[in-house]
Each structure stands twice: as C-alpha cells, then as structure tokens.
Amino acid sequence: MADSAQMEIEEKETKADIYNKKLDDIRALEVKDTKKAISQYKAIIGEDDKEGELVSQKTAAIYALGELYAQKGMHEDLRNFIVDTRSFFTVIAKAKTAKILKELLNILGRIPNTERLQADFCRETIAWCEKEGRSFLKQRVQSRLASLLLEMKQYKEALGLISKLIKDVKKIDDKILLVEISIVESRIHLALKNVPKAKGALTAARSAANAIYCPPALQAEIDIQSGVLCSEEGDFKTAYSYFFEGFEGFDSSKNKLKASKCLKYMLMVKIMTNNSSDVYSLINTKAGLKYAGIEIEAIKAIADAHKNRSIHKFADVKKKYAEQLSKDWFVASHLNALEDNLLVQNLIRITEPYSRVEISHVAKMIDLPRSTVEEKLSEMVLEKKLNGILDQGSGNLIIFDEVPADKTFHSALETINELSNVVDKLQTKAQRALA
Numbered sequence: 001m002a003d004s005a006q007m008e009i010e011e012k013e014t015k016a017d018i019y020n021k022k023l024d025d026i027r028a029l030e031v032k033d034t035k036k037a038i039s040q041y042k043a044i045i046g047e048d049d050k051e052g053e054l055v056s057q058k059t060a061a062i063y064a065l066g067e068l069y070a071q072k073g074m075h076e077d078l079r080n081f082i083v084d085t086r087s088f089f090t091v092i093a094k095a096k097t098a099k100i101l102k103e104l105l106n107i108l109g110r111i112p113n114t115e116r117l118q119a120d121f122c123r124e125t126i127a128w129c130e131k132e133g134r135s136f137l138k139q140r141v142q143s144r145l146a147s148l149l150l151e152m153k154q155y156k157e158a159l160g161l162i163s164k165l166i167k168d169v170k171k172i173d174d175k176i177l178l179v180e181i182s183i184v185e186s187r188i189h190l191a192l193k194n195v196p197k198a199k200g201a202l203t204a205a206r207s208a209a210n211a212i213y214c215p216p217a218l219q220a221e222i223d224i225q226s227g228v229l230c231s232e233e234g235d236f237k238t239a240y241s242y243f244f245e246g247f248e249g250f251d252s253s254k255n256k257l258k259a260s261k262c263l264k265y266m267l268m269v270k271i272m273t274n275n276s277s278d279v280y281s282l283i284n285t286k287a288g289l290k291y292a293g294i295e296i297e298a299i300k301a302i303a304d305a306h307k308n309r310s311i312h313k314f315a316d317v318k319k320k321y322a323e324q325l326s327k328d329w330f331v332a333s334h335l336n337a338l339e340d341n342l343l344v345q346n347l348i349r350i351t352e353p354y355s356r357v358e359i360s361h362v363a364k365m366i367d368l369p370r371s372t373v374e375e376k377l378s379e380m381v382l383e384k385k386l387n388g389i390l391d392q393g394s395g396n397l398i399i400f401d402e403v404p405a406d407k408t409f410h411s412a413l414e415t416i417n418e419l420s421n422v423v424d425k426l427q428t429k430a431q432r433a434l435a
C-alpha cells in the first residue's frame with residue numbers, strides 16, 4: 001500500500017513537472033512563433049484535468065497568454081480569451097477565480113485606449129456573475145467598472161454605481177473592498193470639483209483601513225489621494241509627505257507604474273513650492289534613478305523652465321512633452337497654474353518702472369501676442385494684482401502709486417471699543433455699589 005501511494009505521488013509530481021517544462025518551452029517560443037505559442041498555451045488551458053492536478057499550471061498559462069496578447073496589442077483576442085476561460089472558473093475555487101479575473105483585467109488595462117472595451121467587458125462579467133450567483137466577484141468587477149467610468153469621464157453613472165455598491169458592501173462588511181471603493185468615490189467627487197465630499201469619502205476609506213490590516217499597496221492609494229487633495233487646497237508641504245509615503249508603499253509592492261507616478265507628483269509639488277533645486281537632488285537619488293524615464297525627464301524640463309523664469313521655455317516644454325504632460329490631469333492643472341503665475345510675475349516686473357506704458361510695448365518686451373498680454377493685464381487689474389487701469393482708447397496701461405493704508409479709522413474703532421468695555425465695567429460696579 002505504501003509503495004503504491006509513493007508511486008502515485010511520484011506520478012503526480014512528474015505530471016506537474018512535465019507541464020512546467022512545457023510552459024518554459026512555450027515562453028521561449030513566444031518571440032519566434034507567436035501563433036504557435038498561443039495555440040500551445042490554449043492546449044494546456046483546455047487540457048482535461050478531472051483530478052485538479054494542473055490548476056497551478058493552467059493558471060500560469062492563463063497569465064502568460066494574457067501577457068502575450070497585451071504585448072502584441074491584441075485586445076479583442078484578449079477579451080475573447082477571458083470570456084473563454086469561464087469554463088475553467090467553474091471548476092476552481094471562487095476566491096481563486098476572483099484573483100485570476102482581477103489580474104486579467106489589469107493585463108487588459110495595460111493596453112492603451114481600451115477603456116470602452118474594458119467597460120463593456122466588465123458589464124458582461126457582472127451579468128455572468130449574477131447568473132452564476134458570484135456576488136463576491138461581481139462587487140469587485142463593479143468597483144473596476146466605476147474606475148473605468150471615471151477615466152472615461154462618465155461621472156454620473158460612476159457615482160450612481162459607487163453609491164449602490166457601498167450600500168451592498170457595508171451589508172457584508174468587506175473592509176478591504178470598502179476601502180477600494182471609497183477611494184474611487186473620493187476621486188469621482190474630486191473630478192467633479194466637490195472637495196468636501198472627496199475628503200469625506202477619503203475619511204471613510206481611512207476609517208475602514210484602520211479597522212483591518214491594510215496591504216501596503218492599498219495604503220499607498222490612500223496616501224496618494226490624500227496628497228492630491230492637499231495639493232488642491234494649496235498645502236504642498238503636507239502633499240509631499242503623503243506622496244512620499246505612497247511612493248514607499250508602491251515601491252515595496254514592486255508596482256513600478258504607480259511608484260513612478262508618486263515620484264512625479266513629489267517632483268511637481270517641489271516645483272510648486274519654488275524648490276526647483278530639490279528636484280535635481282531627488283532625481284539623482286537611488287530611487288530617482290531607478291524610476292528614470294521620459295515622464296521624469298519632462299518634470300525635470302519643467303523645473304529648468306521654472307528656475308529660469310522663462311515663459312517661452314515653458315511653452316517649448318509643453319510642446320516637446322505634450323503626451324506625457326497632458327495625459328495626467330494633476331500635472332497638467334498644476335503646470336497651467338505655474339505658467340500663469342510666471343506670466344503674472346514677468347508682467348509685474350516689466351510694468352513696475354512705469355506709471356503709464358503702451359500695452360504693445362509690454363507685449364514686445366515679453367515677446368507675446370498683444371491680445372494675450374492685454375487679456376492678462378485686464379485680469380490682473382480685476383483681481384487687484386495690479387493697481388491700475390487699462391485705457392482702451394489710447395492702448396495704454398495706467399499704473400497708480402500704491403497708497404499706504406490709512407489706519408486712523410481702524411485705530412478709532414479700536415479706541416471706541418475699548419472705551420465701551422470700560423463703561424460697561426464701570427456700570428456693573430456702580431450697580432453693585434447701589435445694591
């Protein structure tokens with residue numbers, strides 16, 4: 001009996017080893033013959049395995065084939081492949097199904113411009129989950145769909161989905177999922193410029209995270225959202241500390257994409273606080289060199305332009321790195337604010353020696369179109385950044401001398417207020433004496 005049991009174990013191990021070797025051979029074949037590699041991966045996934053001996057090998061084949069489709073940009077094939085794997089999902093544990101499907105969705109998400117395809121696939125998967133009674137998986141896919149709707153700027157649908165999902169998740173008390181969807185809700189409210197509600201959703205995420213062990217990657221998501229909200233309120237120093245915490249979390253989780261994003265935000269807030277010199281120090285650190293790339297190079301170019309106080313260099317950087325700077329709304333919005341502040345500072349410096357100056361002369365000195373300069377000067381006058389008026393008839397900017405604030409009225413009011421207090425106290429004493 002013992003010998004036959006031992007032989008059976010050896011046979012099982014041999015079968016697993018054979019398929020592991022097959023997987024290694026297919027990986028080597030991916031570059032030479034992609035079609036053949038795809039068909040062989042599919043053969044392993046479709047292998048008859050009633051005893052469940054090859055679950056780990058099949059899972060590895062699913063991941064490898066998904067990665068191969070993503071590398072080749074075959075998004076429709078990847079989508080169809082995920083649908084075809086549902087037959088495999090029916091014979092493995094539900095928790096493992098959720099893990100595999102989540103990873104496949106992440107792989108599909110790496111292919112550019114597939115947001116709509118992903119959203120449609122998520123809706124199909126939600127319908128399948130309802131049919132199969134897989135509420136655990138359904139809620140996770142709904143969370144992913146809400147994130148995709150946010151990326152597609154379909155805020156109303158995303159918010160409606162998240163609101164319903166939060167109620168469902170609270171009933172089953174799934175804290176991890178509650179943290180994830182609260183972060184998504186915070187991002188949706190921030191996109192709608194509703195900062196108080198965004199902060200409220202983030203507070204809910206923190207409360208749920210404090211009640212459980214929160215994985216480093218998820219804690220890093222909370223930190224990065226906290227940093228973004230602090231930046232929106234102009235508190236860049238606190239934002240930097242949050243981005244740094246997020247960077248460490250993603251770095252330890254080996255999430256290179258998110259870690260690089262946090263590093264980019266850290267550099268951006270350093271520029272916003274006029275600490276451009278710190279940007280170069282951060283880039284040249286071990287962590288900075290590890291995540292070096294064209295996006296970090298773009299932020300360095302912004303720091304150079306900001307250091308030189310050059311509007312034209314800013315324009316050149318925006319043109320050269322248009323793709324890297326425009327796709328991230330956080331960088332794009334703060335870059336516009338930087339450019340606007342720089343233009344204001346340059347206009348103030350140019351107009352400072354004059355009491356009356358032609359707008360065309362200012363435009364010539366700053367080397368910008370007259371219409372742009374006139375519009376900005378008008379805005380500065382209205383916002384009281386410049387004490388003067390625009391004479392449209394003569395095309396001049398008339399600048400008034402700064403009149404020192406008259407403190408007489410303020411002092412008089414303070415004196416009267418103090419006298420009123422004295423009289424009240426004397427009246428109180430008099431009433432006590434008469435009593």
